[in-house]
Amino acid sequence: MTESAVTVENLVVTVPGATGPVRVVDDISFEIAAGNVLGIVGESGSGKSLTALSLMRLHRSPVRIDNGFIRVAGTDVRSLAERELDAFRGNTIAMIYQNPMSALNPVLTIGNQLVEAIRIHNKVSRRVARNQATDMLAEVGIDRPADRLDSYPFELSGGMLQRVVIAMAMSCNPRVLIADEATTALDVTTQARVLDLLRGLIEQHDMAVLFITHDLAVASEFCDDIQVMYSGRIVERGTAREVFEDPRHPYTLGLLGSLCTLDMELDRPIPTMPRDIAELSRLAPAIDHAALEVQELR
Numbered sequence: 001m002t003e004s005a006v007t008v009e010n011l012v013v014t015v016p017g018a019t020g021p022v023r024v025v026d027d028i029s030f031e032i033a034a035g036n037v038l039g040i041v042g043e044s045g046s047g048k049s050l051t052a053l054s055l056m057r058l059h060r061s062p063v064r065i066d067n068g069f070i071r072v073a074g075t076d077v078r079s080l081a082e083r084e085l086d087a088f089r090g091n092t093i094a095m096i097y098q099n100p101m102s103a104l105n106p107v108l109t110i111g112n113q114l115v116e117a118i119r120i121h122n123k124v125s126r127r128v129a130r131n132q133a134t135d136m137l138a139e140v141g142i143d144r145p146a147d148r149l150d151s152y153p154f155e156l157s158g159g160m161l162q163r164v165v166i167a168m169a170m171s172c173n174p175r176v177l178i179a180d181e182a183t184t185a186l187d188v189t190t191q192a193r194v195l196d197l198l199r200g201l202i203e204q205h206d207m208a209v210l211f212i213t214h215d216l217a218v219a220s221e222f223c224d225d226i227q228v229m230y231s232g233r234i235v236e237r238g239t240a241r242e243v244f245e246d247p248r249h250p251y252t253l254g255l256l257g258s259l260c261t262l263d264m265e266l267d268r269p270i271p272t273m274p275r276d277i278a279e280l281s282r283l284a285p286a287i288d289h290a291a292l293e294v295q296e297l298r
């Protein structure tokens, strides 16, 4: 069997609490094969972003990885020395976030930022880097790419900016891409276009992708596999089709139940999810409580 691009085993991430460390990511394991998209869904605070940040070792104190093994493209991430982290983050793994402006410097042109990103990874002249930057903007579907190099971030739309950020992320030809709510801020049409772009890049570059979203419709369309997080745990996982068509876990059922569509008649309150597992099992006594503790594997 070929080695997965991402392997996470028994990851525990903690933050300090009043009575000791709180496990905000609680003993989770998963793998992502090259060319595959693993979606993580789950409510706010369930540990999605901290899971993603663990792959890059981007936590800041007081958040810490307390246990677990993380391998990304053959690298044992937890054993990297501090001085090795920049090269690892630049060459192996890249991340795109919800707000493209947070990844860009507002006072530098798009071209300057792309040229810098390229020159960090490849020892090429400024002129060669500029040509590569033009090609990259074309690859992410930006019109008149050569002209756009001289634009400042504020001159571009949100969708275009996210394309620029994707181009920057791709400049190191990463083996693994993390997208944390990367299309959430975009309107539906722009979102669909950016997702098409990402899909093409993933196939072309055979990247493994961790795709975090609140949007279950997007997750079901875009992801190969889905894992559902609840209170720091993975409570269900399977192919996107399995999880959405035949959810096994009460939390997943609840998550799907809280979907509402525009044409839905709101004659009842929109269901919301209980905050913790104890409350969930009180509301649904028929649930086998032990099943909540076990990761649902298919």
Ligand SMILES: Nc1ncnc2c1ncn2[C@@H]1O[C@H](COP(=O)(O)OP(=O)(O)OP(=O)(O)O)[C@@H](O)[C@H]1O
Binding pocket: 015, 016, 024, 042, 043, 044, 045, 046, 047, 048, 049, 050, 051, 061, 062, 063
């Ligand atoms: N720097 C921090 N210090 C203390 N607690 C933190 C810190 N960062 C995150 N947490 C806590 O860890 C838990 C998981 O956070 P995380 O950001 O992974 O959630 P998430 O699933 O990404 O949520 P969202 O959907 O809102 O982005 C939350 O309860 C959060 O309050």
Ligand SMILES: [Mg+2]
Binding pocket: 048, 049, 050, 180
């Ligand atoms: Mg988050």
